[in-house]
Structures are given as structure tokens and as C-alpha cells.
Amino acid sequence: MEPTDTLLHIQGLSKRYQFRRVFANLDMELARGEWVLICGPNGAGKSTLLRLIAGLEKAQVGSLTSVAARIGYLSHASGLYEDLSPRENLEFFAKIFRLENGPQRAAELLEQFGLTERRDDPVRSLSRGMIRRLSIALAVLHQPDLLLLDEPFSGLDYDAQLALLDLLKGIQAQGCTIVLTTHEFSLEEALDFRLLYLHKGKLIHDQRCRAFAEARDIYQNAMRAGQKETKKTKPPTEKTPQARLNTPASHPPYRLRDYLAQVWAVAQKDLRTEMRTRELLNFMLLFGLSAILIFSFAFNLMSNAVRNFIPGMLWTALIFTGFLGLSKAVNRDFANQSMDVLRIAPLEPSAIYLGKLLGIFIVQLSVAVVLLLAALILFNTALLQPAMATALSSGILGLAASGTLLATLVERTRSREMLLPVLLMPVLIPLLIACVQVTQDAAAGLALVESLAWYRLIFIYNIIMVSVGMLTYGSTIEN
Amino acid sequence: MQTSARTPKLINLLIALSAILLIGALWMVFAYAPLEQTMGIVQKIFYFHVSSAWVGFFAFFVTFVGSLLYLLRGQDRWDRLAVASAEIGFVFISITLVSGMLWAKPVWGAYWVWEMRLTISLIQWLIYFSYTLLRRSLAHTEDAARVSAVYGIVAFVTVPLSWFAIRWWRTIHPQVFSSSSSGLPASMLATLLVCLGAFSVLYFTFLLQRLRLEKLVRERLAVLSAEADREWAA
Incomplete structure (x- = not known):
């Protein structure tokens, strides 16, 4: 043609x-x-x-x-998640590009690009040439x-x-x-x-x-x-050799089911990475336990008079561990410019936000459960009450909602590690107050209805933060 | 259009009006309003404290509106409005905090009491400070404007929630206005209103001047960019 x-x-x-x-x-x-x-x-x-x-x-x-x-795009960076395997990378992006035959297409490309034998090894273990081939496979996936x-x-x-x-x-x-x-x-x-x-x-x-x-x-x-010879030569109008043009199929209509599938794909990818590396969990747990230890000596929490401090201590430890985890969890999408691939894909930015929020929520909730158990054992308190699950999960949701947004916001700033806590802490104050109250109520064995006003506040906070996150995430991930 | 180096007439007019209103407010505070029987002379701080708090809150709202409109319309002027108002708000909230502490010491016996309005002012002060830090960590680019706008919105929605949280938590602050009456004698109320007016005019004076400065900074950056362009073209 x-x-x-x-x-x-x-x-x-x-x-x-x-x-x-x-x-x-x-x-x-x-x-x-x-x-x-x-x-x-x-x-x-x-x-x-x-x-x-x-x-x-x-x-x-x-x-x-x-x-x-x-459009397929390959930058200087690979666009790949290094802790996932080639197959997992391609299958993840196939879901993001809403390909119906994702696993089959991934297998075809791995075969075509000579990566079948290494399909289940982490990308970080591949040679530079293999990573380059895989990046191109990713660029032509859709x-x-x-x-x-x-x-x-x-x-x-x-x-x-x-x-x-x-x-x-x-x-x-x-x-x-x-x-x-x-x-x-x-x-x-x-x-x-x-x-x-x-x-x-x-x-x-x-x-x-x-x-x-x-x-x-x-x-x-x-x-x-140099620039002196700036004579522009007109290209001869010749035939491009053997170009067979496939009329590209446009993307199928975007339905709620597709949106939710993409949200889950992002969350699943983050959780899979975390299960493989346990980077966030290990650091967050160790930091949280150290914080509890420090608090126990700073306030002598074994004394009955200060037992009421335990919910406050637990939430402070959770927020500080959150700072550690949030930055790393968000950085995974920017490290190899994978976010650029996500931005090219037919994907709503709010779906990326919700997926990341979900992944961070699950990780932080796991940390919260372990810290709760640690507090229960170390301070011999009756923290395991029916209302505790609601108290923890609702609070962690708010923490993940505001944290995911702000961690992404500071991702490209200078000194992002220092900036995140500074920006996030004032924003978390109403949530922290409410969470400490509901956790205290839950520890005292009160029913949920007794803390309804506080739950209402947490609910409103979560709704507002999730909404703001969904509406502004597109602006946040732009260059 | 290039911004003139001369101060515009409107700003000069506002400076004059602010000066007149502030002198009038000072006269009313110290000569017209009666001395409060329990608190004595220290109660006079209240007029400046409430006025600066009002301006701080209003400035924060303006930052929110500027941020929102910048994200919706992408026009540079809304970003200028957001950043200018945030900086002025930071100054007024700082005045609120200091005047609140000066008032609290003789009245409550401590410079700081964890009551609702003081705590809210501290939260706002922290947020304004964070906003400025965020701004400084980014160059004068569209990125800076967009990122700050998102934070301007997130930060603003936190304030009413903090208000409710702290109110439910604990409060011992005197109610300046209740639903039925202000609880103030007419002369005190008139003085407070004049102070509020004077601080509001002062805010708009600062805002216009700061907007002008911000515009000049951006025009200067544009000139530097044009010089860089000429070097680039050569």
C-alpha cells in the first residue's frame, strides 16, 4: 500500500x-x-x-x-514490574488492555519473542536483552x-x-x-x-x-x-515495502464489569508483588512492633491508668507504618515507568486509584491485625472484641484512601519521603480522632451502635477521600 | 499583557482603605468598646483573634476554590489565586495562633489548651505550611499547579471534618455567636464587625498585591524562557 x-x-x-x-x-x-x-x-x-x-x-x-x-509505546525504561514474571506482566497488562484472550496472547508473544523458557522467572532475573524483548512484547501486546x-x-x-x-x-x-x-x-x-x-x-x-x-x-x-545545514530534503514518495495494514479493531464499549475487572487486576498485581517480595509487610510489621515497644516504655502501658492509651498507640503505630508502606507501594508503578503503560491503556485513572487503594488496604489491614494481636499479648488487654474488626477496617480504609492519593501526588517531587508524612498527617487528624474513639469503644466491649456518631464521621471521611481520589487521580498521575 | 511596574490604582485605593479601617478599628477596640469586666484588657485581643481567624478560614476557602477551578479549567490565574491566598492565609492563621495563646494564658492559665478552635487553627496552620512546602518542592510548572491544586482540595475538605471530630471530642471554647444572639453588647459587636471588615479589606489588599507579584514572577520566568529560546535557536 x-x-x-x-x-x-x-x-x-x-x-x-x-x-x-x-x-x-x-x-x-x-x-x-x-x-x-x-x-x-x-x-x-x-x-x-x-x-x-x-x-x-x-x-x-x-x-x-x-x-x-x-498505540504501543516503549520508553528507555522497561515498563515492566520486576518482581512479577514475564507471563504475569503480560497477563496483567492484557487485562488492563481488556484483551479477551489475554493468557493465550501472552503465551503467543512469549513464544514469538523467545521467552517461553523463562516465562515464570521474575523479570529482575532476566538478561538486559531479554528484558528489552519482553518490553517490546508488552508494547505490541494489544x-x-x-x-x-x-x-x-x-x-x-x-x-x-x-x-x-x-x-x-x-x-x-x-x-x-x-x-x-x-x-x-x-x-x-x-x-x-x-x-x-x-x-x-x-x-x-x-x-x-x-x-x-x-x-x-x-x-x-x-x-x-550541526545546525548550519538545515536543508530539508523532501522524502521521495515510494511504496512502503510489504506493508499489510490490519484495520485495528477499536476497543469494545467500556462497561462497569470491565471497570471492576481492571480495578481488581491492579489490586491483584500489587498483592501478588507483595506476596512475592513481602517488602511492605516485613518492614511495616517490624516498624510497627518497634513503635509499640517504644510506646510501652515511654508511657508505661502496663499501668492500669494508662490502658486507655493503647488504642491511640495502636493507631499512631499504624499511621507511621502506613508512611513506610504507601511510598513504596506507589513507587512500584513509577520505578520502571509502568504508569506510562497504564496511562496509554484504555483505563480510567480512577480504576488505577481504586485498585491501588484496595491493595494497600489489604496489606495495611494485615499489619493492623498483627499489631492488634501483639498489643493484646504484650499488654494483656481485651482488644479482641466483635466491634474491633469494623473499627480497624473502616479506619484503615480512610488511611489507604487519603494515603494512596497523597503518596502518588508526591511521587515526582523532590524529597518525597519527607513530604508524604508532612502532607498526610494533618489530613489524617479527623480520621485518627474517630478511629481512636471507636477502637476504645470496641475494646470496652461496647456495641457498634454506641459509637455510631464516630462511625458516621469515618464514613463521611472515607466517602470524601475516595471521591476526591477518584476525581483527581488522573491529574495526579500526569507528568 | 505585560504587568505594569507601577502599583495599580485599585491596590492603592485598597491600601488607603485598609489603613483607614485599621486605624478606626484600633480606635474602636481601645477607646470605644467597653472593658470586659472579668477578663479586663486582655479581652481586647479577641477582636484581632476572631478577625484573623475569619480571614484565615476565608483565605483557605479561596485556595480551595482556586484549586478546584484550576483542575477544571486549567487556567494559570486560578493557580495564582490558590497560591496567593494560601500564603496570606498562613500569615493570618499564624496571627490567630499567637493571639489565641496570648489570650489563653491569663484567661485559662496556660498558653495552649486543646480546645476546638485553637486546635483547628493549628491544623490549618500545618496544612498551609505543608502546602507551601509542597509548592517549594516543585518548580514553577504546570505540574506544581496541578499537584498543589489536588492537595488544596484534599486539605480543605479535612477542615470541617476535623471541626466536627474535635467538637465531639472536647470543647471548652466560649461561644462568640449563638443561634439566638451574639452574647455581646452592641458596642463590642460593632467593634468586632469593624475589625472583621478591616481585616477582610486588608486580606483583599494583600491578595491583589500578591497576585500581582505572582504574575510578575511568571512574566519574568517567561522572559527568561524567551531568552533561553533565543539561545536555543542560535
């Missing part, structure tokens, strides 16, 4: 980061089924261009019109019609680059438009592609090449010439 069927149209695009201009008035067009290679010196705007096309960043001026129904790859050959040896190129050729042959950035031109392969050379956000060269060696010459000449 001829590359005249426009897939993407960029007009007058300008993008800046405070004091750094990336693009000024960029115009560009991509046709369906094209193979496009973007190169240029560091800071030319290659990665930003891919992120703009993927919808992960917004330009200040200009328009970017894309008719691509599905059969995108536009695939954006940022430096896919980076860090791979020659054979691995060659193997990767073969895989990409196969994907392109199925009708996918491939746009990749690279500095690697050592491959001695014949390939008909369009070369775009960017310099300081400007398109300097736009021409067709038939081999990497040809692109290397253009690249090196342009690098030597």
Missing part, C-alpha cells in the same frame, strides 16, 4: 519545559504502515516527540491529530497500529540488535507503523525506511533510506554540520 494514508498529522507543535524549549513550530506527517527512524543529537527532542505522540505529554501550542486506534520505540537497540550486542530488528520487521509486516529513535547504525541490514533527523526540536532531514549504512552517513554528516 502507498504511504499516503495519513496516520498522524502534527502541525505547529511547540513544547517547552520551563527554561528549555524542545520544539518550536514542528510540522510532520506519518503515513500508515511506515517504518520511521528518528535520530539526532542528545536533547534534539526525540524522546519528547514520542511521548507527545503517545499522549503522555501535552504540547503548549499546535495540533497533533492521530487516527491510530491503538496489536497497536502505531508502535513507538525509544532507543530499542540501546545496550544490546550486535546479534541481539539483529534479532530485535527481525522481530520488528515481522510486526511491521503485519501492518503496524513503527517509529523508533536510535543512535545505533551498525546493523548491516537492508531496510527501506524513512529517516527523520532532528536538531534542537527542528526537523532538519526527512528522507528515505535503504540501509542503516545510508542513514549512518546522513546522521554523521548532519552531526558534523
Whole structure:
């Protein structure tokens, strides 16, 4: 087919980061089924261009019109959860992309990318080349019609680059438009592609090449010439080789069932990671028990007069352990830029929020139960009362609701570890007061109705925090 | 449009009005309002304490509205409003805390008593402080505006809940207004109203001036960005 069927149209695009201009008035067009290679010196705007096309960043001026129904994106980072296996990663993202045959598609890709033997090993145990292949498998999981790859050959040896190129050729042959950035031109392969050379956000060269060696010459000449030779060469209108275009199926309608399935998938992924690493549980439990120990000496909690302090001590310990866990739990989605993959997927940000909230809630509730039992044994108090389950679970829900939102909010700030407690503590005060009261009432053996006013307050707090979280999470996870 | 270096007429007018109202309020507090029989001269703090608390609460509400509108509309001016009001609110809540403590010592025998309004003021003070810290940890970007806006909303909704929680928990604060009557003699009430008016005008004066400064800062950043652009283009 001829590359005249426009897939993407960029007009007058300008993008800046405070004091750094990336693009000024960029115009560009991509046709369906094209193979496009973007190169240029560091800071030319290659990665930003891919992120703009993927919808992960917004330009200040200009328009970017894309008719691509599905976009696949691979950044410098892998986008993968390192504590999960390749199979678990692909199956998780298949649920997020709402693929009906998720496990089957994951198995196909693992086979195609030569990862079947290592499908159940944690991603962190794979070689760099394997992780790169798996990242590309993730990018093509939902059969995108536009695939954006940022430096896919980076860090791979020659054979691995060659193997990767073969895989990409196969994907392109199925009708996918491939746009990749690279500095690697050592491959001695014949390939008909369009070369775009960017310099300081400007398109300097736009021409067709038939081999990497040809692109290397253009690249090196342009690098030597710097910006002086800014002659733009019109690409010849040739046929893109063997591009068979699959008309991509649009996503099926979004139903409540799909939404809930995505919420559960996010929570399940977090819990699975936690079960595998036990990072949060171990640290939180150890910290919580240490806090109880310190409190017991600071207030001499064995004295009958201060027994009423025990619910307060328990909640203080829970809140402090929460600070430890929240930051780590949220960071897992940002560590390898997995959040970018989630943002590209047909997924409501509120579903990510609710899924994370659910995962954090379950982990924190487990910690609360252990700390409760520890307090019961260490201080010989009657804490195991029927109303205690409601007291703990309602309070932990509020803690998880506000904590998940604020931990995500500070994720990209400087000194996020210090900022989270500072922001979260004042917000938790009404919850803490109410939780201590209901826990005291429960420990005294009072029925739920006796603490109804406090439960009402906790209920309102939880409703407000969950609502604010659901409504603002999209703004929170934006770059 | 470029902001003029000269102070706008409206701000000058508000500065003059604030000065007149504050002088009038001071006269009313010390010369017009009668001396309270039980508390004596220390009761005079009450007029400034209540007025600064009112402005602090109102400023917090304005930050909430600015944050909400920024998230809904994405316009820079709403972010400027939120940040300007938060900073001014922080100053007024600090005055509330200090005046409250000065009043509490002779009346309650301690600088700090864990009663409802003082505690709420402390929570607000902490929230304003956190908001400013959050702001400082981010550069002047859209990210900073968005992140602060989310926190501005979360923080605001916490305040009424804290109010109820602490009210149910314990309270010994004197009720300034009840549903039937203010409980104040007419002269004291008039003095309080003038103080409230003077502090409110002072708040708007500060707010307009701070908004102007924030606009100037952002215009300066834009100039620096344009210079960077020229270097980039060269």
C-alpha cells in the first residue's frame, strides 16, 4: 500500500519545559504502515516527540491529530514490574488492555519473542536483552497500529540488535507503523525506511533510506554540520515495502464489569508483588512492633491508668507504618515507568486509584491485625472484641484512601519521603480522632451502635477521600 | 499583557482603605468598646483573634476554590489565586495562633489548651505550611499547579471534618455567636464587625498585591524562557 494514508498529522507543535524549549513550530506527517527512524543529537527532542505522540505529554501550542486506534509505546525504561514474571506482566497488562484472550496472547508473544523458557522467572532475573524483548512484547501486546520505540537497540550486542530488528520487521509486516529513535547504525541490514533527523526540536532531514549504512552517513554528516545545514530534503514518495495494514479493531464499549475487572487486576498485581517480595509487610510489621515497644516504655502501658492509651498507640503505630508502606507501594508503578503503560491503556485513572487503594488496604489491614494481636499479648488487654474488626477496617480504609492519593501526588517531587508524612498527617487528624474513639469503644466491649456518631464521621471521611481520589487521580498521575 | 511596574490604582485605593479601617478599628477596640469586666484588657485581643481567624478560614476557602477551578479549567490565574491566598492565609492563621495563646494564658492559665478552635487553627496552620512546602518542592510548572491544586482540595475538605471530630471530642471554647444572639453588647459587636471588615479589606489588599507579584514572577520566568529560546535557536 502507498504511504499516503495519513496516520498522524502534527502541525505547529511547540513544547517547552520551563527554561528549555524542545520544539518550536514542528510540522510532520506519518503515513500508515511506515517504518520511521528518528535520530539526532542528545536533547534534539526525540524522546519528547514520542511521548507527545503517545499522549503522555501535552504540547503548549499546535495540533497533533492521530487516527491510530491503538498505540504501543516503549520508553528507555522497561515498563515492566520486576518482581512479577514475564507471563504475569503480560497477563496483567492484557487485562488492563481488556484483551479477551489475554493468557493465550501472552503465551503467543512469549513464544514469538523467545521467552517461553523463562516465562515464570521474575523479570529482575532476566538478561538486559531479554528484558528489552519482553518490553517490546508488552508494547505490541494489544496489536497497536502505531508502535513507538525509544532507543530499542540501546545496550544490546550486535546479534541481539539483529534479532530485535527481525522481530520488528515481522510486526511491521503485519501492518503496524513503527517509529523508533536510535543512535545505533551498525546493523548491516537492508531496510527501506524513512529517516527523520532532528536538531534542537527542528526537523532538519526527512528522507528515505535503504540501509542503516545510508542513514549512518546522513546522521554523521548532519552531526558534523550541526545546525548550519538545515536543508530539508523532501522524502521521495515510494511504496512502503510489504506493508499489510490490519484495520485495528477499536476497543469494545467500556462497561462497569470491565471497570471492576481492571480495578481488581491492579489490586491483584500489587498483592501478588507483595506476596512475592513481602517488602511492605516485613518492614511495616517490624516498624510497627518497634513503635509499640517504644510506646510501652515511654508511657508505661502496663499501668492500669494508662490502658486507655493503647488504642491511640495502636493507631499512631499504624499511621507511621502506613508512611513506610504507601511510598513504596506507589513507587512500584513509577520505578520502571509502568504508569506510562497504564496511562496509554484504555483505563480510567480512577480504576488505577481504586485498585491501588484496595491493595494497600489489604496489606495495611494485615499489619493492623498483627499489631492488634501483639498489643493484646504484650499488654494483656481485651482488644479482641466483635466491634474491633469494623473499627480497624473502616479506619484503615480512610488511611489507604487519603494515603494512596497523597503518596502518588508526591511521587515526582523532590524529597518525597519527607513530604508524604508532612502532607498526610494533618489530613489524617479527623480520621485518627474517630478511629481512636471507636477502637476504645470496641475494646470496652461496647456495641457498634454506641459509637455510631464516630462511625458516621469515618464514613463521611472515607466517602470524601475516595471521591476526591477518584476525581483527581488522573491529574495526579500526569507528568 | 505585560504587568505594569507601577502599583495599580485599585491596590492603592485598597491600601488607603485598609489603613483607614485599621486605624478606626484600633480606635474602636481601645477607646470605644467597653472593658470586659472579668477578663479586663486582655479581652481586647479577641477582636484581632476572631478577625484573623475569619480571614484565615476565608483565605483557605479561596485556595480551595482556586484549586478546584484550576483542575477544571486549567487556567494559570486560578493557580495564582490558590497560591496567593494560601500564603496570606498562613500569615493570618499564624496571627490567630499567637493571639489565641496570648489570650489563653491569663484567661485559662496556660498558653495552649486543646480546645476546638485553637486546635483547628493549628491544623490549618500545618496544612498551609505543608502546602507551601509542597509548592517549594516543585518548580514553577504546570505540574506544581496541578499537584498543589489536588492537595488544596484534599486539605480543605479535612477542615470541617476535623471541626466536627474535635467538637465531639472536647470543647471548652466560649461561644462568640449563638443561634439566638451574639452574647455581646452592641458596642463590642460593632467593634468586632469593624475589625472583621478591616481585616477582610486588608486580606483583599494583600491578595491583589500578591497576585500581582505572582504574575510578575511568571512574566519574568517567561522572559527568561524567551531568552533561553533565543539561545536555543542560535
